[in-house]
Every structure is written in C-alpha cells, then in structure tokens.
Amino acid sequence: SCEASGKIWLNGEMVEWEEATVHVLSHVVHYGSSVFEGIRCYRNSKGSAIFRLREHVKRLFDSAKIYRMDIPYTQDQISDAIVETVRENGLEECYIRPVVFRGYGEMGVHPVNCPVDVAVAAWEWGAYLGAEALEVGVDAGVSTWRRMAPNTMPNMAKAGGNYLNSQLAKMEAVRHGYDEAIMLDYHGYISEGSGENIFLVSEGEIYTPPVSSSLLRGITRDSVIKIARTEGVTVHEEPITREMLYIADEAFFTGTAAEITPIRSVDGIEIGAGRRGPVTKLLQDEFFRIIRAETEDSFGWLTYI
Numbered sequence: 001s002c003e004a005s006g007k008i009w010l011n012g013e014m015v016e017w018e019e020a021t022v023h024v025l026s027h028v029v030h031y032g033s034s035v036f037e038g039i040r041c042y043r044n045s046k047g048s049a050i051f052r053l054r055e056h057v058k059r060l061f062d063s064a065k066i067y068r069m070d071i072p073y074t075q076d077q078i079s080d081a082i083v084e085t086v087r088e089n090g091l092e093e094c095y096i097r098p099v100v101f102r103g104y105g106e107m108g109v110h111p112v113n114c115p116v117d118v119a120v121a122a123w124e125w126g127a128y129l130g131a132e133a134l135e136v137g138v139d140a141g142v143s144t145w146r147r148m149a150p151n152t153m154p155n156m157a158k159a160g161g162n163y164l165n166s167q168l169a170k171m172e173a174v175r176h177g178y179d180e181a182i183m184l185d186y187h188g189y190i191s192e193g194s195g196e197n198i199f200l201v202s203e204g205e206i207y208t209p210p211v212s213s214s215l216l217r218g219i220t221r222d223s224v225i226k227i228a229r230t231e232g233v234t235v236h237e238e239p240i241t242r243e244m245l246y247i248a249d250e251a252f253f254t255g256t257a258a259e260i261t262p263i264r265s266v267d268g269i270e271i272g273a274g275r276r277g278p279v280t281k282l283l284q285d286e287f288f289r290i291i292r293a294e295t296e297d298s299f300g301w302l303t304y305i
C-alpha cells in the first residue's frame, strides 16, 4: 500500500498529496486513456539510485506515442521530475509512478480537446507479491482471460486500459487461491503475468516469450537476459507452451514491482522442486548485487540522486 502523504509532481508543480486530484469528467476516467511507468529507487552503500531511469522514461514516451498523446515535456524534464519527486519526499528507497493521462476537456471518445496531464508520485513499496515470495516463490494459475490479441490493444504500450485485462486475470487467480495469474496470448502460448514477464529454466538454460505485441517489453526481463548472458547462462526467446511450464525445472516472474519472484507451482503442479531453483537464485543474487552496488554497475543502470 502507499502512504497517503508527501508531495506529487503535477504538470510541473509540486503539490500536496491531497491536492493531486482530477475531475471526474476527465477523459482518462471514462476511456482509460493513460500511460504510465513503474520504477524503483534503491538505497545502497553509495546512496539512492534509480534503476534504469532512461529506459523507463523512453518507454513512457513510446507508450504515449502509440496513443498519439503529446507529452508537453522532454524526456530529460520528466527524468528531472522523477528525481525531484524522490528528493522532495526524502525517500531513500521507493517505488515511482509517473503517469501521463488525457485530462479534463470535452466528453466523447475522440480526445481532441483534452489536455495531456503528467503526474509523478513516489512511495515505499515492498516486495510486490509478499516479502517471503522472493525466497519461497508464489503459486500461479493460468487464467481463462488471454492477453489482448495483436492489433487490438497494443500490449507494448504500458497503458492503463491494458490493466482491465490484467485485473480480470488477477481477480480470477486470487479467487482460485493463487497469488498471481499467467496469461496465454491470442495463439495459446504463454504471454506474461498480470503485472510481470515470465521465464522458465530447463537444463540450466532460461526461456522467455519473445518480444511481441502479446506482452510488455519488460525492462527487468531485459536486465535478467543481460545478466544471464554475463553469467554464461544460455537464453532462449521463443514461444512457450503451457505444458513447458509444467515440466520446467524452475520458473520465475520479473518486473519492477515483482523484481525476480520464483514461481513454485502453476495450476497446482509443482515446478521442479516446488521452490526457488538454483538458476533463479543465481540471477536474483546478481540482480540485487548490482542494485546494492556490491558489484560493478557495468551496464550503467543506476542513476544516483
């Protein structure tokens, strides 16, 4: 949960939490017209560092471009706003949520006369799927809701409206006693979780669905692929079937909020030994070593604030 306190950057001004409000007739409230990012700032021995800030801001602008939303700031100005929001709230370690949305103008689907508003909030947010999940893993279920088909709702845009699909999958998973949902794509192959990308491990090699319009091109997914290659772990980006998950040695989710969360079962079938596997732990350890500045930030992923 996020503490309802602190300051929020709204259209260039720092405003109090309670003042960061929108009109109920804003376009976004009725038509889901927002794009957003989830970014983490981590505290380490050298200070507080935002993880892959440039890539997140670039993706925010790409998502806006897909929906023809003209952000009235440059990428550098948004990066500065993100850093300022963390500093202004005195947060050493936090989750940062920039959101770009069509605001209050005229009603109607065609957003021609609605402003494009921008806000940045930050709050302390622990492990997405529960503190113990990073170690013991989570139970996931394949959802009856599939990810949107290509050329229907662009999954590569991190848009608010995409999370209507994610919500349906998540609510169904929780109702069935799972921690998280795994969605299939239009063709019936594995796509991603309701808020994460997904990997499996087989014979010491890792597999993940290819970048396509059936899933979000995750930044953590990219980080894990780069770390795996550095560690000499072979990476396969190829279509993954539901049954490949069942017979995998290990599986895990990746995401800014989820970080690297082991999956110990899918649809009640234990994955491997039913707990975090050695390859998952190897990748987790290296990921956190980089974040904690316990190893060289050779990829240049950390922006100290």
Ligand SMILES: Cc1[nH+]cc(COP(=O)(O)O)c(CN[C@@H](CCC(=O)O)C(=O)O)c1O
Residues within 6 Å of the ligand: 037, 038, 039, 166, 192, 193, 194, 195, 196, 197, 215, 216, 217, 218, 219, 220, 221, 254, 255, 256, 257, 258
């Ligand atoms: C559907 C989806 N797929 C993959 C990812 C992983 O992307 P990346 O963070 O770049 O590695 C996320 C992030 N989900 C964000 C929002 C979660 C939320 O509940 O809101 C996040 O992890 O911040 C997704 O929402």
